[in-house]
Amino acid sequence: MIGDTGMILKPNQRSQIMPLPVVLISTVSGSGIRNAAPWSCVTPVLRPLDEVLIASWLKRDTLENIRQTGEFVINIPRAGMEEAVMICARNYPPETDEFQEAGLGARPSSAVKPPGIEGCLAWAECRIEEEIAREKYALIVGRVVHLEVDDRYFSEADGMNYEKAMPICSIGGPNGMQFVRPISTGKGDRYASMLGSGPKQ
Numbered sequence: 001m002i003g004d005t006g007m008i009l010k011p012n013q014r015s016q017i018m019p020l021p022v023v024l025i026s027t028v029s030g031s032g033i034r035n036a037a038p039w040s041c042v043t044p045v046l047r048p049l050d051e052v053l054i055a056s057w058l059k060r061d062t063l064e065n066i067r068q069t070g071e072f073v074i075n076i077p078r079a080g081m082e083e084a085v086m087i088c089a090r091n092y093p094p095e096t097d098e099f100q101e102a103g104l105g106a107r108p109s110s111a112v113k114p115p116g117i118e119g120c121l122a123w124a125e126c127r128i129e130e131e132i133a134r135e136k137y138a139l140i141v142g143r144v145v146h147l148e149v150d151d152r153y154f155s156e157a158d159g160m161n162y163e164k165a166m167p168i169c170s171i172g173g174p175n176g177m178q179f180v181r182p183i184s185t186g187k188g189d190r191y192a193s194m195l196g197s198g199p200k201q
Helices: 011-016 061-069 082-088 098-102 191-195
Strands: 023-028 034-039 042-044 051-057 071-076 122-133 137-149 169-172 177-180
Touching: 011 169, 023 061, 023 082, 034 061, 034 082, 034 098, 051 061, 051 122, 061 071, 061 122, 061 137, 082 098
Parallel strands: none
Antiparallel strands: 023 034, 023 071, 042 051, 051 137, 071 122, 122 137, 169 177
């Protein structure tokens, strides 16, 4: 304990202090087997750019498929798809069609071979730009070559209506994780106002 309110966690428990996105990454193997895997270690690379970054353990079918084909799709599931996400989290042999296992519908992609997943909020079709190898994991930098959203939940003026769209996140705990979804704090601002000439901190 630190003071009256502090509690010490182990450094590798950092997933317990921040909500993480939940996406499904769809790929196909070199022989055409479809794969769908849940991912939370994924992020856009700086807001104005068109690149994304994913972190992967070395022994993952998704990583091997990306290496073989150079392509993948980031699918954004919504609340109600948690069961399918958890089915896709199971450890299947590489020859297993995980779309079939999880009862997922395939959505034809526009610019890459791997299909998207029906029922999701958005589909970012990507091609690999670079792989950064580490001892236990790899970082994949991908470029978004086609981005499409379900217009029932998005508008050009306001972006995602997240209260209607209900995107899901995850938060870790000592013995597992739980799904959560964002709610408004009632506060926000436009990007332009963040670029003002106020005092530097």
